[in-house]
Structure formats: C-alpha cells, structure tokens
Amino acid sequence: MIDTIKTPDSVVGWVGRIPRPVRPYLRLMRADRPAGFWLLMWPAWWSTAFALPPNAPDFWLFCALFFIGSIVMRGAGCTWNDIVDRKLDKAVARTALRPIPAGEVTVQKAILFAIVLSLSGFAVLVQLNSFAILLGVLSLIPVTIYPFAKRITNWPQAVLGLTFNWGALMGWAAAFGTLGPVPLLLYAGCLFWTLGYDTIYAHQDKADDAIVGVKSTALKLGDQSARWIAGFYLVFLIATGFAGSLAGFGWGWWPGLVALAGHLGWQVIRLDIDDPQRCLSLFRANSWVGWIVFLSAIAGKLTAS
Template sequence: MERPAAPSLPDAVRGHWAERWAPPSLKPYLRLARIERPIGWWLLLLPCWWSAALAALNAGQSWPNPLHCGLFLIGAVAMRGAGCTYNDIVDRDLDTKVERTRQRPLPSGQITLKGALAFLVLQGLIGLLVLLQFNGFAIATGFASLGVVALYPFMKRFFWMPQIVLGLAFAWGALMGWAAAFGSLSGAPILLYLGSIAWVVGYDTIYALQDIEDDEVVGIKSSARFFGEQVRQGVSLCYALTVIFLAAAFTQAGAGLVSFGGLGLFALHLGWQVLHIDRNDGAGALRLFRSNRDAGLTLFAAMTLDCLI
C-alpha cells in the first residue's frame, strides 16, 4: 500500500504548480519525474535547440525548425522524467543514506517499485512517440543513446568521474537537432556534442557540491570529490573546453558574428559561475547550477537571431 505524499524536496522550485495543484495521488509520481525541478529538462533540451539552430545556420534558414523544437521540448520532459525514474529505481537503497535524497518517493515509500516501473514504461512510450516523428537516421541516433543512459546510474559506484557518462547522455541532443534536419551527421554537430559534454561535466560538478559530505560517507564517487580543493580549477577547465568546442562548431557550420557574440556572453556567464563557486555553500551551488538554463537560452537566442538576420 502506498503511503501519503511527503513534503516537497529541498531543491524543488517553491510554489511549483505540481506541488500546489496536482492531486495528492499524483504528486509522488510527478516528484519521481522531477517535474517540480524543471531545470533538468531545460538542460536536456538546450543542446537539442542549439543543434537545431546550428543546422538552420548551416542551411541558411531563417529560424530553427519550429516543429522539431516543439518535439524536442516534449521529448526532453518525458525522457528526463524517465531517466530520473530509472535512476531512482537503481539508487533506491543508496538514496536512503543521503540527506538530500532520502525523501524521494521510492526510498521514502511513497511509491512502490511496481508503480515506479509502470511509470517508467509510460514515460518511455511518450519519448518513443516523439522520436518516431523524425527521419530514420534521427530515430536510430536517438535509440543509440539508450546504452549510455542505462549505464549512468551505476558509474558513481566505481568511476571517479560519473559526470562524464552523464554528459555523454545529457548532451546527446547536440546530435539530434542536426540529424533531424539533415538525416546525417558531420563535424559541426560532433564538435557541438563535445562542447555540450564538457558543459554538463562542469555544471554537474557544481551541483554535486551539495552532496559532497554525504557522498564521502556513503562512498559515492563524483567529480566534485575527485577535484577536491581544486574544484574551481576543474570546472574552469570544463567550461574552457565548452567554449572552445562550441566556437569550433560555429566555425564549421558557418555561423555569423551574432552567434559568436552570444557565445561570448555565454562564456562570461560561465566565468561568473566559476568565480562564485564555494565548496561549503550548497545553496549557492544550486543557484549556480540552475543559472545554466539562462546561459543556454542566451546562446540559443543569439543563434536564432543570427538565422533571422
């Protein structure tokens, strides 16, 4: 028998509609999908939109394909939820030992394992329906990501940089927008993918600072623990690689000055994050992590404007 819903988790967005208006019986499932923490699907979505914009720039189109961008939005919400559900199923025992995660729906008993598995299948089917709207090459490219997604939850048990595997999965959209537009890949989207991976490793290292003490006790490995006192230098390296690879992708695709201007603003924002990293400030780390949505949207807006002009 499922228990009543617990209060929202500490890193949930205050006043989110899922907490205010959703029926009590649905709230644990929405929490399992992290609906009340939309930053996750934003960060999954943004490389997709960058890729769609990069394809439009390369093709000389006036804007990124609106249908593709809409499908990527639906797919990002569904697949981020599915990924979180899968992660929580795998980590349900570990989550009971970490302060920030022990109130998640599975470890706290709000949802049964059978209910979580059924919810995982439902979200996966939504993602599949979205993927099937694209061309055959894009569909195959999307399916190719599943192996990395399945591997990620296990990496933190023995690999000191599980954020690299997370990056391989979370940055996959950098390939998808181009694949959906052209039915193939080339150097530009691959460079965009490499830059997006470095971005994910950087921002998720900041995110992992929230759990660094609990992770040390439980034995969970993370890039934040790996970098230790040099975490600022580690994130700086990741963000520098991000900008270098994105600049190379823009050059390869024939992007204009507006896109490079947006990349400059993006780089300044990443530098601002680095300057404000504090290993002892978990709340500050969460704010810096969340700010990557605005950085990514700034870059996408610049690329879209570049298409228009």
C-alpha cells in the first residue's frame, strides 16, 4: 500500500492544472488564494467610488487599473514576505510547503520574480496622474517594513493595515490629484478593518507562532480577541460611515451601512478562535464587506442631491 503524502505539487484548483514549472511562482504570488488580492483591491475601489460617480469617464478605467495593480502588487508583496520569512515558514505547519522553504524556488529567483511583478505594477501606476504616481511609490515603504513587524511588535496587523489599505488613498488621488478628509478617514477606518480580519486570520497560526517567537494580535489579545475585534469593526463602521457622509452620499448609502454592520456583527458572533477552519472562513467572508461598501458607495453617489 502506498501512502498519500501531501507535497508542494499536490495543488488543487486551477493552479494545479498549470504546467508544473510555473506552479511555484503562481503559489508564490498566492494566485491559488485570491482572498488577499480582493482585500488589497477593495479599498482602492471604495476610494474611487467615494470620489467619482459610476458614469464618470475614468471610473471604470481606474477600477480596471486597480484590479490589475492589486494582483501584481499583492504578488510582489507576498514574494517579498516569503523571502524575508523563509526560515520562519519552515517552522510553521501551514507555511512549510510554500515554494521557498520547500525548495521549489531559490531566493535569487524569488527576488527576480518580485522585481518583475513590481515593474508590472509600476507600468499600471504610470497611467495615473503625477501625484498618484508619487503616492503609489511611497506605498513601498510599508510594504518593505511589514515582514519585519512580526519580529518586533505585538501589533504587526496594524502595520499590515497601513500597507494593505493604501488603495483607500489611491482612488481619490487618481481622481483629483490630491488628498483630503474623505480618503484619510476611509484609510483610517480600513486600518481597523484589517486589525479585525487579520487578527481572526492570525488565530490559525497562534500555536506555531508562540513556539517560533512570532508576534501577533492573536497572541497579544488571546481570549479577549472577540471583544477587541468587535471594537475594531465598530471603529471601521463609524469611520466609513462618516467618510460617506463627508463625500456627500445620498440616502442610498445608508441601507448598505446597515448591512455592513450586520455582516461584521455576524463575523464576531460566529468567531471561534480555537477553530482554524472557522477563522479562515470568516477571514474570507470579508470579501463580502468589499462588495457591500462598494455597491453602497455607488448607490450613495447615484442618490446624492
């Protein structure tokens, strides 16, 4: 009898149907795990919808550019993260089979791949105005810092929030060539959104993280996590609501905000920090948050007086 052993090649989904030499690079950029790409893209789409009505000439162009940019830059960020974390990843069960610790991709090839992805992202970025280009380049600062945060602070999720929600600034900057209270308030709210959903995500790895010395809000907050996550989500809800009000949204914005409150409350009620599968499912459910805010912002613009 031959034992079935899970190997790096035993990839399910569409990535498993791609020619084998390409698979490690798709896994390196997390193409088989699209939830992270959506979470990176949504703040940019929200910011665009806060700035422009859907019938504006550049609305869907900006959405398309942010869609492509989020894919390649999330891939570049994940690759950089895996380069920095390659030794830690070997010690954590969930990450031990990632391409670099599993020996499928060398560090040198991973660096080259990250450069190619970053240049692809820059090609998207230069389609925007000069202010947005500069702002986009500045996003590389938190991207570079983030992988080291888990080594020095119990709040690496806050650094991730600063990184992952840069799009909340970009959509407005692309539309107007400047920033203002609306995108800044949206960005601040999104930071707390990330604190919530990534604390949920971090509970999957808390046992391994404690052993290898990796810090996280899951370990810091422990059994009080649900209360903190509820607080994070409440701040996100209030900040996003005020941002919509400042943006001049009409009545169509508010029903969606009620739906958002219900969805976030459902996540907190369903949370079981000792059930990794439940944590992963709730983390992925934040893609619905993206749709709720985006469609509600469009409705708010269309009903504005």
